Amino acid sequence: MTPTNILVAIPLLHVSSSKEAEEFFCAKLGFTKEWDYRPAAPADDPGYLGLQRDGVPLHVSSFSSDGVAGGVASFYVRDVDALFAEFTSRGVHIQLEPFDQSWGNREMYVRDADSNSLRFIQTKL
8 A cells, every 4th residue: 555645634514603613612622722714704604613622633614615514523532431521510411421332432422513423432442
């Protein structure tokens, strides 16, 4: 196999409100906004946000051409139970509480207001 020049893949989730998404992802899930692009500022939308948590990037966009809501982003984590405690302390509704899957992972799922699924996965390696 020939090596590629791909360094990282960044999930992009479509949201209906970039302001509400920023509040949820930053205040509730602990992401940090690194930058935003809002061409109609001071209006919040359309907006495109670059977020990160623990050095892992995530982009969210309310531009109509950037996909549809209901996407999935998976995050491999060291301790899903610690994230569960952190998220519930901030009032986050957990769709699937930490659960040992039959394939060996311990997983937790969260949904945002636009039905995007965020899957936090702890492998048993």
